[in-house]
Amino acid sequence: MTTTVNNTAALALGDDALVLSHRLGEWAGHAPVLEEEVALANIALDLLGQARVLLSLAGDEDELAYLREERAFRNLQLVEQPNGDFAHTIARQLYFSTYQRLLYAQLAAGDGEFAPLAAKAVKEVAYHQDHAEQWTLRLGDGTDVSHERMDRACRALWRFTDEMFQPVEGVDVDGEAMRAAWLESVTDVLGRATLSVPDGPRSGAWTAGAGRQGVHTESFGRMLAEMQHLHRSHPGASW
Amino acid sequence: MATAAAHHTARTQADEAAEEAARTAAYEAVFDAAVAADDRIEPRDWMPDAYRSTLVRQIAQHAHSEIIGMQPEANWITRAPSLRRKAILMAKVQDEAGHGLYLYSAAETLGTSREELLDKLHSGRQKYSSIFNYPTLTWADVGAIGWLVDGAAITNQVPLCRCSYGPYARAMVRVCKEESFHQRQGYELLLALSRGTAEQHAMAQDAVDRWWWPSLMMFGPPDDESSHSAQSMAWKIKRHSNDELRQRFVDICVPQAASLGLTLPDPDLVWNEERGQHDFGAIDWTEFREVLKGNGPCNEQRISQRRTAHEEGAWVREAAGVYAKKHTSGTGGAASAAGETGATRA
Numbered sequence: 298m299t300t301t302v303n304n305t306a307a308l309a310l311g312d313d314a315l316v317l318s319h320r321l322g323e324w325a326g327h328a329p330v331l332e333e334e335v336a337l338a339n340i341a342l343d344l345l346g347q348a349r350v351l352l353s354l355a356g357d358e359d360e361l362a363y364l365r366e367e368r369a370f371r372n373l374q375l376v377e378q379p380n381g382d383f384a385h386t387i388a389r390q391l392y393f394s395t396y397q398r399l400l401y402a403q404l405a406a407g408d409g410e411f412a413p414l415a416a417k418a419v420k421e422v423a424y425h426q427d428h429a430e431q432w433t434l435r436l437g438d439g440t441d442v443s444h445e446r447m448d449r450a451c452r453a454l455w456r457f458t459d460e461m462f463q464p465v466e467g468v469d470v471d472g473e474a475m476r477a478a479w480l481e482s483v484t485d486v487l488g489r490a491t492l493s494v495p496d497g498p499r500s501g502a503w504t505a506g507a508g509r510q511g512v513h514t515e516s517f518g519r520m521l522a523e524m525q526h527l528h529r530s531h532p533g534a535s536w
Numbered sequence: 537m538a539t540a541a542a543h544h545t546a547r548t549q550a551d552e553a554a555e556e557a558a559r560t561a562a563y564e565a566v567f568d569a570a571v572a573a574d575d576r577i578e579p580r581d582w583m584p585d586a587y588r589s590t591l592v593r594q595i596a597q598h599a600h601s602e603i604i605g606m607q608p609e610a611n612w613i614t615r616a617p618s619l620r621r622k623a624i625l626m627a628k629v630q631d632e633a634g635h636g637l638y639l640y641s642a643a644e645t646l647g648t649s650r651e652e653l654l655d656k657l658h659s660g661r662q663k664y665s666s667i668f669n670y671p672t673l674t675w676a677d678v679g680a681i682g683w684l685v686d687g688a689a690i691t692n693q694v695p696l697c698r699c700s701y702g703p704y705a706r707a708m709v710r711v712c713k714e715e716s717f718h719q720r721q722g723y724e725l726l727l728a729l730s731r732g733t734a735e736q737h738a739m740a741q742d743a744v745d746r747w748w749w750p751s752l753m754m755f756g757p758p759d760d761e762s763s764h765s766a767q768s769m770a771w772k773i774k775r776h777s778n779d780e781l782r783q784r785f786v787d788i789c790v791p792q793a794a795s796l797g798l799t800l801p802d803p804d805l806v807w808n809e810e811r812g813q814h815d816f817g818a819i820d821w822t823e824f825r826e827v828l829k830g831n832g833p834c835n836e837q838r839i840s841q842r843r844t845a846h847e848e849g850a851w852v853r854e855a856a857g858v859y860a861k862k863h864t865s866g867t868g869g870a871a872s873a874a875g876e877t878g879a880t881r882a
Contacts, residue, residue: 348619439858523615536732
């Protein structure tokens with residue numbers, strides 16, 4: 298599988314949506330309340346829809362999803378992180394949906410090739426961000442146990458957040474402005490949730506900042522093995 | 537004074553008992569007339585206790601089936617072989633959670649609560665459809681469930697759109713629309729496999745071979761062993777007997793199997809010119825009873841996953857409840873995001 302440089306942006310954004318959608322799909326049948334079965338599946342479906350449009354811009358969606366190996370995926374390390382408990386999933390959603398909302402708002406306002414997709418998706422990601430925010434408030438400002446779990450989750454994922462603002466070729470946005478707006482928004486939500494903004498590093502060469510270059514974390518390979526197994530077992534078949 | 541008061545009380549009690557009996561008889565007559573006239577019974581209407589408890593049992597079992605039924609299909613979400621199929625499957629599993637929510641709401645109009653019903657499911661005091669105790673072993677099983685299991689469910693549920701209890705009938709109208717869509721998607725999935733490679737065709741046939749008989753069992757025991765049937769039909773909760781619906785389903789499936797290019801695993805299946813229906817082989821009722829008793833292939837796994845999800849989610853529901861109490865002047869949005877919590881329930 299080879300991809301051209303022109304596809305870098307579509308693959309980066311498409312892989313983010315594809316991989317996070319997959320992780321959310323793992324919740325089906327395991328959510329803490331029936332309403333969350335609906336909500337998490339709904340978000341997963343929105344993201345899968347975005348992934349399909351983006352990957353189709355870069356080539357054949359199924360070839361790209363099912364026949365690339367780990368090193369060829371361009372998603373952020375954040376979105377591939379395992380679900381963990383509900384707080385982990387919500388922290389991942391808060392960080393990513395806040396980023397995605399800012400990103401798509403900027404893309405929708407521009408006239409690049411992603412503007413039409415972003416204009417549609419920005420409504421979806423606004424809903425995702427609201428969902429993550431509402432749960433961050435409930436878990437942070439709920440019981441001692443939920444506060445502790447949410448705090449731990451926010452800290453654990455913090456080191457993956459800076460990668461979102463590294464420039465991606467073909468994604469024409471103001472990364473510095475997004476970085477500042479993201480921090481402001483997340484600081485506000487965490488504050489209202491009685492949580493403190495984690496103080497650790499937001500990136501490190503050995504942890505984050507490498508997903509866009511195809512260097513991923515260990516659990517990602519197993520996720521792909523599961524996702525791709527059936528498709529790869531029947532080369533050339535259509536489904 | 538005391539004696540007079542006692543006399544008065546005794547006379548009043550006797551009068552009240554007589555009045556109560558007369559009132560109940562009058563209510564019963566109104567109820568019977570409404571059922572006879574095909575009117576809908578609504579939550580505030582008087583209804584016999586046994587009608588109420590039968591409906592709670594049936595609607596709860598139906599809701600539980602939607603929720604447990606998510607598991608065998610969700611088992612394949614992460615392995616769906618194309619992004620299109622993955623999206624269809626995710627949407628379907630999401631619809632099932634939604635159906636569960638409608639149905640729990642319908643049951644709640646009868647004076648129970650979702651918490652109480654889930655508790656009965658988790659403790660094994662209420663059942664769910666026997667079909668979901670079978671495993672999904674290959675991708676084709678997702679198609680077989682859509683075609684056969686949803687097909688059987690629709691055959692059962694379409695008559696329920698005319699059920700005498702209004703909230704249940706209305707829930708069924710919404711559920712049936714989505715189920716028909718799922719059933720067509722399941723059929724289309726199997727068709728793609730059947731027309732695909734030899735391996736895909738074999739996978740489809742194997743799935744149909746494993747799901748056919750369990751699907752026929754979804755209609756319940758034969759009419760002469762069905763304990764609730766007669767009363768449910770008299771109350772117009774049920775409109776057709778188990779065997780009538782099973783026969784209708786077989787007659788629908790036979791030509792569909794032929795157009796799929798797949799066979800049904802029943803050597804006795806043959807068109808009966810005289811009856812204008814298909815004759816079919818004997819169902820293994822021993823297997824059916826074993827599955828109902830909890831001894832099917834996945835009973836333990838299904839209920840334990842449901843319990844685990846509920847137990848592991850307890851801290852989340854508790855957090856939402858505590859937050860709602862702290863922010864009682866909050867917005868409606870805050871209350872609805874809290875979802876199923878004791879604190880938000882009136």
